[in-house]
Amino acid sequence: MRIVVSGASGLIGTSLVDDLRRDGHEVIRLVRREPTGPDQLRWDPAAGRLDPAALSGADAIVHLSGAGVGDRRWTSRYKATLIDSRVDSTRTIATAAAQAEKPPKVLISASGIDAYGDTGDREVREDEPFGTGFLADLCRVWEAATGPAENAGIRVTHLRSGLVMGPSGGLMGRLKPLFKAGLGGRLGSGRQWWPWISLRDEVAAIRFLLTADAVAGPVNLVGPELVTNAEFTAEFARQVHRPALAPVPPFALRLALGDFADNGILSSKRAVPGVLLDHGFEFTDATLASALRYSLS
Numbered sequence: 001m002r003i004v005v006s007g008a009s010g011l012i013g014t015s016l017v018d019d020l021r022r023d024g025h026e027v028i029r030l031v032r033r034e035p036t037g038p039d040q041l042r043w044d045p046a047a048g049r050l051d052p053a054a055l056s057g058a059d060a061i062v063h064l065s066g067a068g069v070g071d072r073r074w075t076s077r078y079k080a081t082l083i084d085s086r087v088d089s090t091r092t093i094a095t096a097a098a099q100a101e102k103p104p105k106v107l108i109s110a111s112g113i114d115a116y117g118d119t120g121d122r123e124v125r126e127d128e129p130f131g132t133g134f135l136a137d138l139c140r141v142w143e144a145a146t147g148p149a150e151n152a153g154i155r156v157t158h159l160r161s162g163l164v165m166g167p168s169g170g171l172m173g174r175l176k177p178l179f180k181a182g183l184g185g186r187l188g189s190g191r192q193w194w195p196w197i198s199l200r201d202e203v204a205a206i207r208f209l210l211t212a213d214a215v216a217g218p219v220n221l222v223g224p225e226l227v228t229n230a231e232f233t234a235e236f237a238r239q240v241h242r243p244a245l246a247p248v249p250p251f252a253l254r255l256a257l258g259d260f261a262d263n264g265i266l267s268s269k270r271a272v273p274g275v276l277l278d279h280g281f282e283f284t285d286a287t288l289a290s291a292l293r294y295s296l297s
Contacts, residue, residue, distance in 0.1 A: 001210070004041070004055060006030040007064030011170045012161075016062065016203050030065075030093075041146050045089035053097035060210050061097060063109045065089040066142075069135070074258035074266065083084070083138055086110075090145035098152035099260065104117070107149045108209055109142045111158040113222060115139035118267040121193070123226070125274035126218045128162070135263045143218070155216050157209050162222035162271065165295040166199030170297045179236050185246040187253060190230030192268035195222035198285035198294055208281050219275045225287045226270055 003020060007013045008029040017027050030042045042043070043050040045065065055061065067085040072078050090109055097103055116124045117131015131138045139160070142203040146156045163171050178184045197205075205221050227235070237244035253261035273281075 001059040002026045002057065003210070004028045004030065004058045004064070004104070005064065006043075006089065007066065007168070008166065010064060011166060011168075011199065012164060012202055012206075013062075013064045015166065015199055016206055019203050019207070028054075033058050036204070037246075043092065045092045046084070048088065048092045048095070050092050050096040052096045053101070055097050055104060056081055056100040056102045058100075058104040060106045060108065061093060061104050062206060062210075063090060063093050063107065066110060069264065070257070070260060074134075074260045079134065083141065086138065086142045087145045090117045091148070092197040094146045094149035094156075094290075097154055098148040099249050103149075103152060103154055106155045106243060107146060107212060108155070108157050108206060109143070109146050111139050111143050111160045111218065113141070113160045113162045113220060113269050114264065114270050115160055115218070115268070116269055116271065119193070120268050121270060123270050123272055125272055126220055127274075131221065132265070133263050134259060150187055155213065158213055158218045159209075160218050160220050160271070161202060162195030162197050162220075162269070164199055164202050165196055165291050167187070167295055167297055170199075176240075179187075179233075179240050179242055179244070182242045182297060183246050184233055184242065185244045185248060186230045187248050188229070188235045188266045189252045190228060190233065190247070192229050192266055193270035194227060194228070194229045194232045195220070195269050195271045196232070196288060196291060197221050197223050200294065201283050201285050201291075205276060205281060208276070208279075210253065212279055215275060220271045220273045221276070222271050222273050222284060223288065223291060224273055224277065224283060226272065227288050236292060239289070239296055 114135035117136040143158045
């Protein structure tokens with residue numbers, strides 16, 4: 001397959017590109033700078049520039065670009081960056097794909113499990129409506145930006161990913177030092193549900209969706225074992241043989257993270273991978289313990 005990937009230098013993108021190339025697929029990476037090789041294609045998502053001819057003949061596009069939700073404290077300016085980096089890039093790709101002489105068969109576009117808002121203790125599948133709050137609103141406009149591709153008859157799937165856990169970077173890169181120093185602990189009450197997925201299952205699910213012709217629309221990329229934040233942190237502590245005795249109160253999270261504390265860290269998303277399970281996807285890491293062993297290896 002010939003697959004175009006945006007966000008190829010991120011945690012998920014790097015692993016995906018390496019995995020695809022190992023299996024002999026041709027991968028073209030979208031870059032914002034001057035290309036340095038034939039496997040790169042320049043685009044300018046902020047300006048809406050991407051040559052449709054460059055996408056013509058591609059079998060698929062995997063779109064993973066977007067500023068990191070937890071990378072900085074949420075100011076008004078950074079909230080605007082979160083929206084613009086997602087909506088502009090998604091609209092640019094969807095429009096170029098729709099205008100290509102030979103459009104790709106599928107556009108797999110990143111989204112987030114926060115689309116459902118705070119669900120409390122209620123389990124949610126992909127047919128749940130959008131929730132409320134900044135992140136839910138962000139996911140709504142982010143997913144809507146694929147409209148040009150959908151209108152052109154391209155199959156579109158939205159990756160509503162949970163917390164992606166891998167051996168380096170991302171969530172684990174932040175948590176490992178704290179827990180290994182014995183400074184880990186539940187966040188807030190710890191009763192909020194934390195949807196997670198291992199990096200290798202995230203990549204495997206994306207690859208599964210590349211050829212799952214019957215699947216379109218939102219797909220929850222989360223592991224099948226549902227855990228609360230307290231259960232997550234307790235298992236993490238067991239895996240590194242350290243206590244989890246330092247709970248972080250909500251006010252401290254709000255001071256450090258701004259609105260992200262309530263919208264992300266302290267909100268509850270009891271999401272299940274309904275579509276993946278219904279279509280026969282098999283998880284390598286079906287339990288949190290397995291995902292943590294892989295991520296801490």
